[in-house]
């Protein structure tokens with residue numbers, strides 16, 4: 001008898017984005033005359049074209065594949081040296097990270113999920129609420145949780161509540177807390193709330209991780225959107241992080257690679273975990289083994305395109321993309337503020353996190369925005385129960401759409 005991984009049966013049926021799609025479909029079927037007016041600010045996907053520096057590098061790489069002398073088959077599983085070195089030179093200069101501590105992949109979504117292969121059972125997993133749902137669902141699949149309750153919270157997870165009082169930055173659990181975290185997922189700048197952590201806040205997390213022999217899984221997918229020079233861009237800017245953290249980064253949001261696929265994880269060689277017998281084992285060694293067993297490297301043209309993000313031209317073009325999206329974020333943020341709404345994010349992140357007016361729930365606000373303004377937003381409650389009463393507006397859009405959304409918000413709420 002072939003059995004299945006029954007942990008999958010605990011998953012709350014892929015709730016958020018399918019439900020948004022279902023409601024949008026139902027609305028357009030009932031209101032075909034309004035269908036053309038719909039503006040989507042829901043999904044966190046980039047909208048602007050791939051930088052020309054990236055496209056040119058990819059074209060050239062494809063042509064190399066057409067010549068026997070330059071043809072390349074399987075590349076190194078860990079990624080080409082040219083890309084790993086470019087990442088270190090451009091993203092980690094002076095942070096003590098070396099190119100052989102970087103592993104190239106085809107996405108941070110996969111990396112943040114796959115990393116659980118190298119961790120043991122029984123770890124206490126700390127997850128923020130609200131949260132990027134991938135961290136939760138992959139832990140459910142791996143058997144690291146019990147069942148979900150009626151609010152969608154899984155037994156066994158250590159939820160770190162983020163709210164207006166803590167500015168949506170998770171606080172370190174108190175010394176007296178009955179549960180100590182072993183693995184801690186942090187995402188800054190944050191999806192969905194747009195929150196960023198200060199140096200002091202990250203120092204507190206590193207101190208907690210070191211004191212409790214825990215590991216921080218730091219998702220820095222939105223690092224490029226940080227505007228404030230005081231806000232750390234990498235967990236490795238914090239002293240001691242090399243011994244208690246790994247960092248996930250992606251070309252998806254800065255370089256517009258959501259459809260091209262390229263990302264990386266940085267695992268310092270000094271980062272260790274305990275074996276069943278208490279021996280300290282470098283996680284770098286385990287991930288290297290895992291990655292080369294289950295992955296055959298990101299494609300050569302894609303890695304060439306990713307490296308072009310760090311060329312002079314590429315840097316300039318990425319800076320323009322960031323400026324475009326952050327200009328959108330500013331407009332959306334200011335429109336919401338001018339309506340007297342409670343607003344977080346949108347300053348160092350491409351997401352604006354907004355309190356629903358008049359005590360509406362997140363889904364009530366979703367329906368109101370869709371029905372009265374034909375704007376699709378993301379209900380905050382879809383990211384966790386602490387997101388109830390908020391909604392997320394994505395700044396990934398054209399300028400024209402953003403200006404139109406700002407206008408419609410005004411007629412809707414004023």
Ligand SMILES: *Cc1c(COP(=O)(O)O)cnc(C)c1O
Pocket residue numbers: 044106107108109110132187191219221249250251252253257258262263
């Ligand atoms: C978009 C995003 C990523 C990047 O995912 P890819 O698989 O590299 O496209 C990672 N983490 C968060 C929180 C994201 O929103």
